[in-house]
Each structure stands twice: as structure tokens, then as C-alpha cells.
Amino acid sequence: MRYAHRHARLHEEEEKIVASTxxxxxxxxxxxxxxxxxxxxxxxxxxxxxxxxxxxxxxxxxxxxxxxxxxxxxxxxxxxxxxxxxxxxxxxxxxxxxxxxxxxxxxxxxxxxxxxxxxxxxxxxxxxxxxxxxxxxxxxxxxxxxxxxxxxxxxxxxxxxxxxxxxxxLLDDAERPTGTSDGVTRVGVHLRDLRPNIDGVGTTATLVRAVADLRAQGARVEGVVRMNDRVRDAEAAASIDLLARDAEGVTVERGERLDDDALSRWLADLDACLLPYRHGTQSGWAELCYDLAVPVVGTRVGHIAAQHPDDFHRFDVGEPLSLARAIVDATDDAWSTPGSAARAAEVERRRVDRLxxxxxxxxxxxxxxxxxxxxxxxx
Missing domain, CATH: 3.40.50.2000 (Glycogen Phosphorylase B;)
Structure with a gap:
């Protein structure tokens, strides 16, 4: 066994020498x-x-x-x-x-x-x-x-x-944020700059209704909608503000574009992340959410669901009941809770596997x- 182990190490060294040339x-x-x-x-x-x-x-x-x-x-x-x-x-x-x-x-x-x-x-x-x-x-x-x-x-x-x-x-080997929680289920959607494939109005309207339905059933849930200060569709941004203005449990955040670290911290504080796409194929956001052990709720767009199927929960824009069900399903796992020991353990497990x-x-x-x-x- 000792010889076999030494032989394997020599083979590895030979491969490194060949690769270096x-x-x-x-x-x-x-x-x-x-x-x-x-x-x-x-x-x-x-x-x-x-x-x-x-x-x-x-x-x-x-x-x-x-x-x-x-x-x-x-x-x-x-x-x-x-x-x-x-x-x-x-x-x-x-x-x-x-x-x-x-x-x-x-x-x-x-x-x-x-x-x-x-x-x-x-x-x-x-x-x-x-x-x-x-x-x-x-x-x-x-x-x-x-x-x-x-x-x-x-x-x-x-x-x-x-x-x-x-x-x-896309994350390096540094420690990854695991979030904090105040005991409320927090569902977030980031609309970024409202580029053409973002259905900001439809997604926000569906979230407002879903949160209202869940809260009416006694759930402690809140929704947060974030947009960049600079957006491509000012009319859509105004409609989103109007939709959330009188909605109990839903707030709109406006701010500078988040850098990578700030975005990771924002996502880590969520129990679930809502993806707002009207069309598309695959999603780097779904990958970042997976790294941070944040479940994803998304529509039947492209092939995002195939990236990490166990973490993906479907809903349909305009169907608040489907979104409410998806939120409940997404937040059912222990590791979905930000700041929990289960979330921290899951983030670490995924960090090792993903590297x-x-x-x-x-x-x-x-x-x-x-x-x-x-x-x-x-x-």
C-alpha cells in the first residue's frame, strides 16, 4: 500500500511537470x-x-x-x-x-x-x-x-x-455570508435596472397579492422589491412603487447598483429569492443563490429550473396562489432560514463541493x- 501511494504521488508529479511544459x-x-x-x-x-x-x-x-x-x-x-x-x-x-x-x-x-x-x-x-x-x-x-x-x-x-x-x-474560497433573521420569512426580488427580460410590474403585482394571502392565513412573511436608482424603464418603476405603496408587508428599496459582496449579503438575508424573468435561458443569479443556500422561486422560463432542480420552486406571473405555494415550499427546509446553524452548515457543504x-x-x-x-x- 505504501508503494502504491508513493507511485500515485510520483504520477501526479509527472503530470504536473508535463503540464508545466x-x-x-x-x-x-x-x-x-x-x-x-x-x-x-x-x-x-x-x-x-x-x-x-x-x-x-x-x-x-x-x-x-x-x-x-x-x-x-x-x-x-x-x-x-x-x-x-x-x-x-x-x-x-x-x-x-x-x-x-x-x-x-x-x-x-x-x-x-x-x-x-x-x-x-x-x-x-x-x-x-x-x-x-x-x-x-x-x-x-x-x-x-x-x-x-x-x-x-x-x-x-x-x-x-x-x-x-x-x-x-463565481465565489472564491473566502467565508460566505449566511444572513440574519428577525423571525419573519423574507422573500426578495431584485429587479436591477429593469432590462427588457425583467417583468418588474407583473412580478411585483403577483408578490403583493401572494404576501397578502399568506399574511391573511397568519404567516409572518414580508416581501422586498429592490431596484437600482438608474433604470431603463421609468414608467415601469413608477408602477412598481405604486403597487407596493399601500401593500402591507411589501416594501420597495431603491439604491446604487450593489457590488458583488453587497449583493451576496443582500441575498443571504433572504429566506427565498424570487426571479422576475419574462424570458431568458439560464441564470447566474440562480447559481449565486445556490452557493448561498437561498432557495429560488421562478417562472417556467428557459432552463433555469434545470440548473439546481431541488432548489427551484415554480410560480406563474399573475397567479398569486402559485407564488404563495412556491414560497411555502421553498421555505420548508431548515437551511432556508438565514442566520441559522443549518444555513451555515449547508453553505459550507456547498462551498467545498462547488470549488x-x-x-x-x-x-x-x-x-x-x-x-x-x-x-x-x-x-
């Missing part, structure tokens, strides 16, 4: 400065190129993504091994993306495309987005998506089966990158 894969990611994109890239084996600054854009703005411009690709072809597209394709038309694809083919550089959005949350009409998706999906050397049900839909649309690699945690999962996610991406490069070399 292989140059990192250089990725021109679209975008690069995004928490998800950095989370899936193994820093020991993958080097993400910085986002090229768009002319005239404020510092830190990566859109419209310059990596997708044929001229940029040709000028920088020696600096990257492949292009990995995640977000931002709405910046260009399907015809322009076809030119991107043609430039990559002429340069002999692979294309990897992660289908995060079968429906673009920044848009109302999805026609152009679906055309762009088709252009990239047909041309990509490798396709990725995050859930098996999303992969089924991608395959139905494109006749190509993507590799399923789950969304990793291990992130390593597996990074390894899966690296293997896929190597495969894409091998395909291009063989072509």
Missing part, C-alpha cells in the same frame, strides 16, 4: 473581463487576452466586442489560439458575424461558442438573435451549454449537440479547447 492556450474571449469567463479558465493552462477597448468607449467597457471584427482578428492572429464567444453578439448583425466566421476560417483559428442565451435578455425581439446564434452554432468547432435541457433545445434548433458543462461557482466542481469545469473547458485546436490542425 505545455504552453497555455491563448483565448480571445468575448468578453474576457466577465466573472463567468474567468471562472471557467484554468489560470495554469489558459491565458485570457484582455478585452480590446472599443474606440471612444469608457474605461472598462468591452462592448461592442472588438474581437469579433475581422480586421482585429487579422491584426492579432499571432496572439491567440482560438476565439471563445460567450456574450455580446447583439452588437453585430448576423451578416457581420458571418464575416467574423469567414475571417477565422481563413486564419485557421478555431471558434468555440457557449450558448448561454437562446433568448437574449437584453432584447425584446429575438429574431436577429436567433439568426446570429445559427451563424455561430453552424460554424463553431465546439459548442457548449450549461444544462441538459438547454442542450436539447440547442440540438433541436441547430442539429448539433453541444457539450454540457455546468455553471461553476471541486469548478476544477472539473476548468478541466472540461481545457480538454474542449485542445480538441478544437486539434480539429483545426487536422483540417
Amino acid at each position: 505545455v504552453p497555455p492556450v491563448r483565448i480571445a474571449a468575448v468578453p474576457s473581463a466577465h466573472p463567468y469567463v474567468t471562472a471557467v479558465a484554468d489560470p495554469a493552462s489558459v491565458r485570457l487576452l484582455a478585452d480590446p477597448p472599443p474606440p471612444g468607449a469608457p474605461e472598462g467597457q468591452w462592448w461592442p466586442p472588438q474581437v469579433l471584427l475581422p480586421a482585429w482578428l487579422r491584426e492579432n492572429a499571432d496572439d491567440f489560439d482560438l476565439v471563445h464567444v460567450h456574450f455580446g453578439i447583439e452588437s453585430y448583425s448576423p451578416a457581420e458575424l458571418a464575416e467574423t466566421v469567414a475571417a477565422l476560417r481563413a486564419l485557421g483559428r478555431p471558434l468555440v461558442y457557449t450558448v448561454h442565451d437562446l433568448e437574449n435578455p437584453q432584447l425584446l425581439s429575438q429574431d436577429a438573435h436567433r439568426e446570429s446564434l445559427a451563424v455561430l452554432a453552424e460554424a463553431a468547432d465546439e459548442l457548449i451549454t450549461l444544462t441538459g435541457t438547454a442542450a436539447d433545445e440547442v440540438q433541436a434548433l441547430t442539429r448539433r449537440r453541444p457539450t454540457v458543462i455546468p455553471h461553476p461557482t 471541486a466542481e469548478r476544477e472539473a469545469v476548468r478541466a472540461a473547458h481545457l480538454a474542449l479547447y485542445r480538441r478544437a485546436m486539434a480539429k483545426e490542425e487536422a483540417a
